Amino acid sequence: MSVQPVLKARGLVKRYGRVVALDHADFELYPGEILAVIGDNGAGKSTMIKALSGAVQPDSGEVLLDGKPVHFSNPMQARQHGIETVYQTLALSPALSIADNMFLGRELRKSGISGKLFRAMDRRRMEAIAREKLNDLGLMTIQNINQAVETLSGGQRQGVAVARAAAFGSKVVIMDEPTAALGVKESRRVLELILEVRDRGLPIVLISHNMPHVFEVADRVHIHRLGRRLCVIDPKEHSMSDAVALMTGAKTPPGELAEA
Amino acid sequence: MPPASQDNYESDLGAADGQVASFEDRHHTPLQRLQHFLHGNPAMVPVIILLLSVIVFGFVAGGRFFSLFNLSLIMQQVAIVGILACAQTLIILTAGIDLSVAAIMVLSYVIMGHMSVTYGWPTGLAVVAGLLVAMGCGAVNGLLVTRIKLPPFIVTLGTWRIFLAIVYLYTGSQSIRSQDIDAAAPLLKFFGERVSIGGAVFTYGVFLMLGIFALFWYILNRTAWGRHVYAVGDDREAADLAGIRTGRVLLSVYIVAGLICGIAAWAAIGRVGSVSPSSFFEANLNSITAVVIGGTSLFGGRGAILGSLFGALIVGVFSSGLKLAGADPQWELFAIGCLIILAVALDQWIRRVSV
Amino acid sequence: MTRTKMLLAGTALALAGAATPAMAQDIGACLITKTDINPFFVKMKEGATAKAEEMGINLSSFAGKVDGDHESQVAAIETCIASGAKGILITASDTKAIVDPLKQARDAGLLVIALDTPLEPIDAADATFATDNFEAGRLIGAWAAATLGDAAADAKIAMLDLAESQPSVGVLRDQGFLTGFGIDVKDVSKWGDEDDPRIIGNEVTAGNEEGGRTAMENLLSKDPDINVVYTINEPAAAGAYETLKAFGKENDVLIVSVDGGCPGVQNVADGVIGATSQQYPLLMASKGIEAIAAWAADGTKPEPSPGLEFFNTGVSLVTDQPVDGVESISVEEGMDRCWG
Numbered sequence A: 001m002s003v004q005p006v007l008k009a010r011g012l013v014k015r016y017g018r019v020v021a022l023d024h025a026d027f028e029l030y031p032g033e034i035l036a037v038i039g040d041n042g043a044g045k046s047t048m049i050k051a052l053s054g055a056v057q058p059d060s061g062e063v064l065l066d067g068k069p070v071h072f073s074n075p076m077q078a079r080q081h082g083i084e085t086v087y088q089t090l091a092l093s094p095a096l097s098i099a100d101n102m103f104l105g106r107e108l109r110k111s112g113i114s115g116k117l118f119r120a121m122d123r124r125r126m127e128a129i130a131r132e133k134l135n136d137l138g139l140m141t142i143q144n145i146n147q148a149v150e151t152l153s154g155g156q157r158q159g160v161a162v163a164r165a166a167a168f169g170s171k172v173v174i175m176d177e178p179t180a181a182l183g184v185k186e187s188r189r190v191l192e193l194i195l196e197v198r199d200r201g202l203p204i205v206l207i208s209h210n211m212p213h214v215f216e217v218a219d220r221v222h223i224h225r226l227g228r229r230l231c232v233i234d235p236k237e238h239s240m241s242d243a244v245a246l247m248t249g250a251k252t253p254p255g256e257l258a259e260a
Numbered sequence B: 001m002p003p004a005s006q007d008n009y010e011s012d013l014g015a016a017d018g019q020v021a022s023f024e025d026r027h028h029t030p031l032q033r034l035q036h037f038l039h040g041n042p043a044m045v046p047v048i049i050l051l052l053s054v055i056v057f058g059f060v061a062g063g064r065f066f067s068l069f070n071l072s073l074i075m076q077q078v079a080i081v082g083i084l085a086c087a088q089t090l091i092i093l094t095a096g097i098d099l100s101v102a103a104i105m106v107l108s109y110v111i112m113g114h115m116s117v118t119y120g121w122p123t124g125l126a127v128v129a130g131l132l133v134a135m136g137c138g139a140v141n142g143l144l145v146t147r148i149k150l151p152p153f154i155v156t157l158g159t160w161r162i163f164l165a166i167v168y169l170y171t172g173s174q175s176i177r178s179q180d181i182d183a184a185a186p187l188l189k190f191f192g193e194r195v196s197i198g199g200a201v202f203t204y205g206v207f208l209m210l211g212i213f214a215l216f217w218y219i220l221n222r223t224a225w226g227r228h229v230y231a232v233g234d235d236r237e238a239a240d241l242a243g244i245r246t247g248r249v250l251l252s253v254y255i256v257a258g259l260i261c262g263i264a265a266w267a268a269i270g271r272v273g274s275v276s277p278s279s280f281f282e283a284n285l286n287s288i289t290a291v292v293i294g295g296t297s298l299f300g301g302r303g304a305i306l307g308s309l310f311g312a313l314i315v316g317v318f319s320s321g322l323k324l325a326g327a328d329p330q331w332e333l334f335a336i337g338c339l340i341i342l343a344v345a346l347d348q349w350i351r352r353v354s355v
Numbered sequence C: 001m002t003r004t005k006m007l008l009a010g011t012a013l014a015l016a017g018a019a020t021p022a023m024a025q026d027i028g029a030c031l032i033t034k035t036d037i038n039p040f041f042v043k044m045k046e047g048a049t050a051k052a053e054e055m056g057i058n059l060s061s062f063a064g065k066v067d068g069d070h071e072s073q074v075a076a077i078e079t080c081i082a083s084g085a086k087g088i089l090i091t092a093s094d095t096k097a098i099v100d101p102l103k104q105a106r107d108a109g110l111l112v113i114a115l116d117t118p119l120e121p122i123d124a125a126d127a128t129f130a131t132d133n134f135e136a137g138r139l140i141g142a143w144a145a146a147t148l149g150d151a152a153a154d155a156k157i158a159m160l161d162l163a164e165s166q167p168s169v170g171v172l173r174d175q176g177f178l179t180g181f182g183i184d185v186k187d188v189s190k191w192g193d194e195d196d197p198r199i200i201g202n203e204v205t206a207g208n209e210e211g212g213r214t215a216m217e218n219l220l221s222k223d224p225d226i227n228v229v230y231t232i233n234e235p236a237a238a239g240a241y242e243t244l245k246a247f248g249k250e251n252d253v254l255i256v257s258v259d260g261g262c263p264g265v266q267n268v269a270d271g272v273i274g275a276t277s278q279q280y281p282l283l284m285a286s287k288g289i290e291a292i293a294a295w296a297a298d299g300t301k302p303e304p305s306p307g308l309e310f311f312n313t314g315v316s317l318v319t320d321q322p323v324d325g326v327e328s329i330s331v332e333e334g335m336d337r338c339w340g
Helices: A046-055 A077-078 A098-102 A123-136 A152-169 A184-199 A211-217 A240-248 B009-013 B030-040 B042-062 B068-093 B101-118 B125-147 B152-171 B178-184 B186-192 B204-222 B222-233 B236-241 B246-272 B282-293 B305-324 B331-350 C001-025 C039-055 C070-082 C099-106 C132-156 C168-181 C207-220 C236-245 C261-270 C281-298 C331-337
Strands: A009-016 A020-031 A032-038 A058-063 A069-070 A083-086 A172-178 A204-207 A218-227 A227-234 B194-197 B200-203 C028-033 C058-063 C087-090 C111-115 C127-130 C157-161 C199-206 C226-229 C255-261 C275-278 C316-318
Touching: A009 A046, A020 A046, A020 A058, A032 A046, A032 A077, A032 A184, A032 A211, A032 A240, A032 B030, A046 A077, A046 A083, A046 A172, A046 C132, A046 C255, A077 A083, A098 A123, A098 A152, A098 B331, A123 A152, A152 A172, A152 A184, A184 A204, A184 A211, A184 B101, A218 A240, A227 A240, A240 B152, B009 B186, B030 B042, B030 B200, B030 B331, B042 B305, B042 B331, B068 B101, B068 B200, B068 B204, B068 B246, B101 B125, B101 B152, B101 B178, B101 B186, B101 B282, B101 C157, B125 B152, B125 B186, B125 B246, B178 B186, B178 C236, B186 B204, B186 B246, B200 B204, B200 C255, B204 B222, B204 B246, B204 B305, B222 B236, B236 B246, B246 C207, B282 B305, B282 B331, B305 B331, B305 C207, B331 C199, B331 C236, C028 C039, C039 C058, C039 C281, C058 C070, C070 C087, C070 C099, C087 C099, C087 C281, C099 C111, C111 C261, C111 C281, C132 C168, C132 C226, C132 C255, C132 C275, C132 C316, C157 C168, C157 C207, C157 C236, C168 C226, C199 C207, C226 C236, C236 C255, C236 C261, C261 C275, C261 C331, C275 C331, C316 C331
Parallel strands: A020 A227, A032 A204, A032 A218, A083 A172, A172 A204, C028 C058, C028 C087, C087 C111, C111 C127, C157 C199, C157 C226, C226 C255, C255 C275
Antiparallel strands: A009 A020, A009 A058, A058 A069, A218 A227, B194 B200, C275 C316
16 A cells, blocks of 8 residues: 555554553554444553544654644644544533534634624524535434534434534544444444545544444454554455454454554 | 355345434424423523513502512612622533622622722722732632632632631721712712613613623623533533633633622622622522522523523512512512522423423 | 642641640630621620730630521530630520530530620520610610600601521510510510501611611612611611612611611711610620639629629610600710720
């Protein structure tokens, strides 16, 4: 693969007291792909994702975006670089409306005095864009953009969070367990959403425990074990039981895949 | 080699209802419809209670209650607690509580009074000094909450006493008399000036209260900072992940609340006439009462600032109405207690909206 | 972490600073007041502290948080017994409930002196140095009635009381005022049960300006023709006066009050208050300290004033408009003897 990775990490280390959550972990995400990250509980995949999205600052190691080293001290900085994350908790404010949530932390202000001096938000434009983004993903019957998020079903909320990430992510979208809390039908809809986002050109990092989902949509599968990347496999060439065996340590990766 | 488990276990889903992640609108009974309406319009409950109570007391207590003069007098009486309730609403929206609002106000007006009357500062400067002290008190609360990460209840339980102790130590609990203020710094009583409109009499303090509520309605609903206040109170972790600097927002909320208490302090001198260290002893709890009756949730993130205005007015209407109807003062305590419980029970019911 | 430590260290220093004098002297005494907010008690504490220093007695002061805070007073008594003090001076918030804890103190050999407010029963204390609150009320009532003359028969009276819980000082002043005015008080142990049509209503003020202001507004809404206002103390009177000014009635209404603090007497001079009954908290406190010193020295107890169950520290009516049949002192004399 001679293409340059969009997002790359080298030798990430993160310790919490005596617990080593990341032990020189590496990571690569290539343009236009869906990279699944799997690993047993406690393998450190959440910490790695947080390090990539600015929610955690690694003790050492570096993160490269388009080949350039970057350093994020909070999630907002990662987003300013075009990395959007859909957290497992979704990071939505239940009492706020769909439009408010989509623009939370990056509200649009009106032009002119009312925006500059009185700092008025441009609600109309925010609502229009929110509506458009939801429509793009086929999520919307238009009239309810001011509905509070808490009145939505789980799948609908996931839809809002994905739409928010897709609307603002220019480089990478990270999704942490997007189907974990959903029913069968809702999961299916979210998987379709993920494919739609990828088809619009955004590479996606998908963290999931759900093997059928991972093997259905992922282009490559990053297997994380004991705080580092164990290997990367091609889901078309390996079975789910191979993956599970690798991530639990029941099997060691074949020579050509093993990390240095 | 195709993975063995990739069988098409979801192939029958096509037959299922595809309408899963779309947004639909369905309501069932009129009661649920009401519940949804109130959920979307949290200030409507106190408006309805306010109108009902005005009508009921209009019948019970008669013309003396229902006169323009008395209704405007109620507004004068609730102005100070109303302004404090505005500060309290900001704090409660962030899932906090501020027991020190009245103490900040008293400290602030004691500063204003002593700077201008005792030390002869120009009134404007004394007022600014009082406002700065009030913001400083808010900042102390805010720093203890955000930096040392103590619960707001505990922080303000402590600072409430500390601020009052400073007041008593500094003043020896002595008031500055109304006549002395008139002589040295009449501007301190600016918000006690009155205007008559028809039979109604308003102090500037009443207009100040209405102005502050209008301003904060705008700020909370039309600016990004306002949305962030709601988001922080609703789910602080989510707000953090969504990229909001929640610590800064919280700190700014406490400082702004302090400033509002300082403004209330100026109005309070006009209202009481003197600078009285022992006054407003229960105003902190009264401000919380107004906010709760106004429908703002103590769990944060939910509520409307105008609800607190109506909440304060409801308390004023009850206390005026009961008195004019000849009830003993004890019954007022009783009635307000019932209102608080009713308001919180209603809030719980509204929050249980089904999807 | 360091900040927390600094805070803790600061607190420890402050505590140590407060505790040091206890080791220097050996006769201990305790002063327990209703609150340390009310200037009356602030002054009482000053009087006691000055006298204690003069006599070489180590005085510890305690107070409730608000008027009616009984629990804090009980805790103070327990602390005081434990500290080995020789006597307690107390202005009880709950004059009945405090009797049992005080009995423990007396059993432990402490001299118990009630200041300002007699206990119920009065002999639950070894001695009582009090002002007669009923008499204080009676004086202003009689003065108001005499000042109105024939108009007293159809006066309209506003009663600005202390608190819903009806603490005894509020009841005594209220009932004394009505008695002095010539109104049947029914049950003398509570206010609000009178049915004389001249009483427009009772409102509570918490004894401060803000309470006085609101209470007066409410009573004027009930009846705008009020012409006599009884107030529990001078701050409440100042608040009521603001309302009367706002209603343009400040010259048609007679305000009477109780306390005799310096701002209050000044308000009598300025015509805000018609007459006030002056009390002497400094005297009560210094007499109390003297009594504890005597008890510690040779076990003698103070004697009550002749014909009374308590030692009367006196009350004087302060006004510049004296009336026949009611003894009074001038504002100048009042200013000389005022507290706070």
